[in-house]
Amino acid sequence: MTPEEFRRYGRQVVDWIADYQEKIESYPVLSQARPGDVLAALPVHPPEQGEGYENLLADLERVVMPGITHWQHPSFFAYFPANASGPAILGDLLSAGLGVQGMLWATSPACTELETRMADWLAELLGLPAAFRSDGPGGGVIQDSASSSAVVAILAALERANGGRAGREGLTGRHTLYISSQTHSSLEKAAKITGIGAAGVRTVDVDPRTLAMDPARLDAMIAEDAAAGAVPTMVCATVGTTSTTAIDPVAAIGEVCRRHGVWLHVDAAYAGVAAVCPELRWLNEGVADYADSYTTNPHKWLLTNFDCNVLWVADREPLVGALSILPEYLRNQASESGEVIDYRDWQIPLGRRFRALKLWSVIRWYGAEGLREHIRTGVALAQRLAGWIRDEPGFVLFDHHPLSLVCFRPAWDGLPEDEANEATKRLMETLNASGDLFLTHTKVGGRVLLRMAIGAPATREEHVRAAWRRIVEETRKLEKSLQ
Amino acid sequence: MTPEEFRRYGRQVVDWIADYQEKIESYPVLSQARPGDVLAALPVHPPEQGEGYENLLADLERVVMPGITHWQHPSFFAYFPANASGPAILGDLLSAGLGVQGMLWATSPACTELETRMADWLAELLGLPAAFRSDGPGGGVIQDSASSSAVVAILAALERANGGRAGREGLTGRHTLYISSQTHSSLEKAAKITGIGAAGVRTVDVDPRTLAMDPARLDAMIAEDAAAGAVPTMVCATVGTTSTTAIDPVAAIGEVCRRHGVWLHVDAAYAGVAAVCPELRWLNEGVADYADSYTTNPHKWLLTNFDCNVLWVADREPLVGALSILPEYLRNQASESGEVIDYRDWQIPLGRRFRALKLWSVIRWYGAEGLREHIRTGVALAQRLAGWIRDEPGFVLFDHHPLSLVCFRPAWDGLPEDEANEATKRLMETLNASGDLFLTHTKVGGRVLLRMAIGAPATREEHVRAAWRRIVEETRKLEKSLQ
Known part of the structure; x- marks a missing residue:
């Protein structure tokens, strides 16, 4: 596609999206497609010859739209929202147009440094602690989702619990992870992914009225498990659960974590961004004093389209220790100077998109x-x-x-x-x-x-x-x- | 941002990208920014008031562009390419504009079914085996990267090796994973993530001339490890290594895997898409007969912008077994009917973008x-x-x-x-x-x-x-x- 063609079809797509935004209320919120409807409307074989973009836009209307559940519809109240605002879409478009890979600082310095600044900006906007800023021992990073942040936080916690040997030696002992019955399912999934297993996930009772985790019960369970030879590794406290926005008592849980030397991860996927309002800062009580890691999703409620989760850690060393690998073809002077951040060591994949652009834009x-x-x-x-x-x-x-x-x-x-x-x-x-x-x-x-x-x-x-x-x-x- | 404003600024951004494509050769390929340059040019604090989009586009030129290494430059020969073609960018734009979440079939049926059809189309285009098509026991799924596909393949392999109990019980025995000195670093990283640890990764010798893995040596190592009480779990064969495009002998390696009951993952991240040319189909010799999982990256060399990796499995059961979790708020009739695919069970995160649109577009x-x-x-x-x-x-x-x-x-x-x-x-x-x-x-x-x-x-x-x-x-x- 030549730049001229891109200009022409690009305008058509932009207009298509603006039209969609204007007429979104005319669609049923929930797709009325039955299983197999969309599949049946798509050709079984790929086309041998290329075709004009108009055909695709026509099929988008005819085949795809009936199978869309409209997350941007004003009457979509089903899951937490997924805010695809105009500036976020444009930020993503710029990222796609530049087409750079931010795996290393050296592969596009702006991709790394704009992300560092955006994580700092967001920390300031949400009143998050100084320890999470990039000028100290910690820092923030954009991930695809709170699920991936949970995996990464567990790996950092395992690394710290095992004296920096977990990544090298693998899981040897029996590690335990503490959640409540209200914690997001991604934590159990993360336990399965990291080799702890669902059996290593211990479910702490909640207050039946508030559905918040009971710190006394947590304390007892950690002590029991440790006495039985397990290594209590991480507690996940939730600020705003998916089920009912229950809020775990982070400070009290943090006290327990500190006493037992256990990593405290705070999952504020949905609610965390609300702290942009000073009157809602109480949400993060205890985070400054106790959280080893903290995550929230601008892609839920902060006008940024999916995917854009931000994870902060108070100390980046165990995180990088858990995830760093350095093959010859990725060696470069900037990385070796120690002056730069290579965010591939802060996440599961190697490759990374320039997602900071959409946060900047928003x-x-x-x-x-x-x-x-x-x-x-x-x-x-x-x-x-x-x-x-x-x-x-x-x-x-x-x-x-x-x-x-x-x-x-x-x-x-x-x-x-x-x-x-x-x-x-x-x-x-x-x-x-x-x-x-x-x-x-x-x-x-x-x-x-x-x-x-x-x-x-x-x-x-x-x-x-x-x-x-x-x-x-x-x-x-x-x-x-x-x- | 109103639809009218989106229309106006959207055109500006489209034009900006087309202009960028036209003048890309005027930029130095590698950014000449020094560490901290971009950071220093960005305000330390976020803005209190919103501002017009023109300001952002001006700062994009002034602050961001000097820090860009131009992956789309015609003289970029550094890493494998990252093809951000026009139709791919527009497919991504449509995805951002629709702003749907494809975690479940029910949350946007078209997002799932278009992906299923695209994985089948691509399997046909590359001459991949029938076992990988969605109408059999296997199927394909879009992931962000070959790194994540490696993690997911290891989890499926662990699940099969442990009789479906790995996810539940966690890693108990000593598991081993076989790669060569030429295998991509993401495999070692995946071993660290899944709890196998770098120490569980065994490096098989390569032929010093071709740099291809030696199947006889692999055979001997697996036998030795099994005799010593380890559970040989997965072999990763590479078709087109990052270092030199070395090609492991998949059929011979597959024979070894079959003999020992070990999962064979084929990493064809860069080279796999070349099989779209019949004269290059020899690349995938052995895949049809032996591969349990296979992955390639349209986002490298098939005109699709990052991220778009496709992973196929010959049997989806251990994959879904390893990754499935079902909390109450995600229960729905369609999932319970068994008639639909919920791709969140095929990947690490819960949330997922509508990436099939860009593959369809391309x-x-x-x-x-x-x-x-x-x-x-x-x-x-x-x-x-x-x-x-x-x-x-x-x-x-x-x-x-x-x-x-x-x-x-x-x-x-x-x-x-x-x-x-x-x-x-x-x-x-x-x-x-x-x-x-x-x-x-x-x-x-x-x-x-x-x-x-x-x-x-x-x-x-x-x-x-x-x-x-x-x-x-x-x-x-x-x-x-x-x-």
């Missing part, structure tokens, strides 16, 4: 003020929704909703628990199938709850209100049919 | 014919270069150059080996510092060789010829100064 376009406004809008809409739920007869509101996720369900008066759960799921399926909105569910203390997460840039009060109206309407219908 | 724009032409151009230019090196007095050509990488060095007649090595490195540094071209080096049998990898879409014969002229010129100067 932070400069919105400014700290714009970012705060976005978070505040999400929180305010969620609080309004919680109020409506509280005021509506026949609904049960889950009491904890400090940010932009609200969990609730119809009371289903008179129904036994398992039938009530079935009814809640049926309600959700009916609503999702309508295409008007998209919700998910979770289970708390055996009860199925609906999860409604607010935070897409396009979501305004009218969308939340319309969703709530539809929920009440379908609930009343279902209540009638169940009588 | 394959349709170029067609099989266009892809073949691109590979053939790279191979032909490399063979021409090899001819010039062979014909030039005072140069030594490394004899193996079947694809688009050529290794060579000046003969440095009369210099002892270590001084010759120093002179070769000095030559490379002089050439790279000039900005006219960018090369890397490797070491074979103690000798430093220059690596010149051809394959950028913009590279034509004139660029290879100009590079060669510069190499000869600087060599003659250096020869004089050394006399």
